[in-house]
Each structure stands twice: as C-alpha cells, then as structure tokens.
Amino acid sequence: MRWVEKGKSSWSIGVILNVSYNTVNFHIKNAMRKLETSTRTQCVVKARRLRLIWTAVRGGANKAVNCWRNAYTAIREALILETWRASRWLPT
Structure with missing residues (x-):
C-alpha cells in the first residue's frame, strides 16, 4: 500500500x-x-x-529497504503457498 x-x-x-x-x-x-x-x-x-x-523515521533508508525486503519476501511466500495449495487441491 x-x-x-x-x-x-x-x-x-x-x-x-x-x-x-x-x-x-x-x-x-x-x-x-x-x-x-x-x-x-x-x-x-x-x-x-x-x-x-x-513511515520509517529512525534508521534511515537502510531500515526502510529492509522493511520492503521483508514485505516482498512475505508476499512471495504467500504466493508460493497459494500456488502450492491450488496445485494440490488442498483446503485453505
């Protein structure tokens, strides 16, 4: 967002x-x-x-970048899990 x-x-x-x-x-x-x-x-x-x-105030740009990396990783893991469930017809 x-x-x-x-x-x-x-x-x-x-x-x-x-x-x-x-x-x-x-x-x-x-x-x-x-x-x-x-x-x-x-x-x-x-x-x-x-x-x-x-808004990341303390820690500057590095803290914000790490936050985005964590968010990106979480989104990717969720997408992988959704794809895995869909391919095996597992209930959510």
Whole structure:
C-alpha cells in the first residue's frame, strides 16, 4: 500500500516486486475489501489511520529497504503457498 500511496501504478509495483499486474491488483483489491473501502485512495487513508502503513523515521533508508525486503519476501511466500495449495487441491 505504500507504493500505492506514493502514486505508483499496479504495473510499476509489479515490476518492482517481479510479479504480474494482475497479482498486484488482486492483493490491492483484497486490502480494499478487508478495509471496506471502494477506492485505492480510501484504502491508503484507512490503512494509514489504522497504522497499517508506517513511515520509517529512525534508521534511515537502510531500515526502510529492509522493511520492503521483508514485505516482498512475505508476499512471495504467500504466493508460493497459494500456488502450492491450488496445485494440490488442498483446503485453505
């Protein structure tokens, strides 16, 4: 959501994370549904209010980069798990 907040398109986010445009949209729409919002902007505002999006002040750029690496890794692991479950027809 931070990249959405920065104004990046789904395509740009997909390039950064090395995932498809559709995957990015899927996760953004999931966040919108869970936060009960109808637009990306509303979703970002609500996520910020709920402190789901935070700004790294201490630690500078390195701390922010590590945070993004952790987020990227979590997204990749979730996608791998979803793909694995789908390929084996396991219940969620």
